[in-house]
Amino acid sequence: MRVVVPFGGRSPKTRLAPFLDADERRDFSLAMLRDVLTAIERAGGDPVVLADAPVDVEVPVTVDDRPLTDAVNDELGGDEPVAVVMADLALATPETLERLFETAGDVVAAPGLGGGTNALVVRHPDFSVDYHGASIADHRTIADDTGASFVEFDSMRLAVDIDEPSDLVEVLLHGQERSREWLAENGVRLDRGDGRVGVVRERR
Ligand SMILES: Nc1nc2c(ncn2[C@@H]2O[C@H](COP(=O)(O)OP(=O)(O)OP(=O)(O)O)[C@@H](O)[C@H]2O)c(=O)[nH]1
Numbered sequence: 001m002r003v004v005v006p007f008g009g010r011s012p013k014t015r016l017a018p019f020l021d022a023d024e025r026r027d028f029s030l031a032m033l034r035d036v037l038t039a040i041e042r043a044g045g046d047p048v049v050l051a052d053a054p055v056d057v058e059v060p061v062t063v064d065d066r067p068l069t070d071a072v073n074d075e076l077g078g079d080e081p082v083a084v085v086m087a088d089l090a091l092a093t094p095e096t097l098e099r100l101f102e103t104a105g106d107v108v109a110a111p112g113l114g115g116g117t118n119a120l121v122v123r124h125p126d127f128s129v130d131y132h133g134a135s136i137a138d139h140r141t142i143a144d145d146t147g148a149s150f151v152e153f154d155s156m157r158l159a160v161d162i163d164e165p166s167d168l169v170e171v172l173l174h175g176q177e178r179s180r181e182w183l184a185e186n187g188v189r190l191d192r193g194d195g196r197v198g199v200v201r202e203r204r
């Protein structure tokens, strides 16, 4: 299956700014992108990066600097199924993605914590996306209005997209190779304290 991986490479991961500077956010977001591409390939998918600027990866890249929703909608609408998998799913494994790709439904959606839509499989030509805000609810409504069946995919690994510093805890505990190693090499460690586990940065 063709798998579109949106990647905003111009100014990625601004919500991690309290923790990582702009160059580090670019490097870390590339490590996550490469982990996601590897997992998709191992799951049997054919990844294509849909980026807002050129990016150096070993799969085809389409550059489209329109807003995310417009760029993704241009990839939908054909007769063949298409998946959309976000580039910041640092916990995604080949096994989870294979299960996602094999789940039946006109629209199969993996919700993100906080209301987003972290991954989609689209098998209906009239379905379109509308990202941001509580997009998982909007995508259910769009599917209903289109007459497409909507199936929610239940997965911890696909629910965690890496937006906020607290999400880095999940990467250190469950992340794929490059993302987890990038954090470790850059001094990001678990803070096991007394309460909820957090992250700290050891500056060298
Ligand atoms: N092609 C494309 N992808 C985008 C764009 N904005 C975000 N993305 C990608 O869409 C997915 C979800 O992105 P977000 O977490 O909403 O945004 P972000 O830019 O990564 O992070 P923030 O700056 O913290 O909002 C990630 O895979 C991003 O790389 C865009 O304008 N164009």
Ligand SMILES: C[C@H](OP(=O)(O)O)C(=O)O
Binding pocket: 068, 112, 114, 115, 116, 117, 118, 130, 131, 132, 133, 134, 135, 136, 161, 163
């Ligand atoms: C693109 C957006 O991602 P979030 O901002 O929720 O990470 C969404 O999934 O609608």
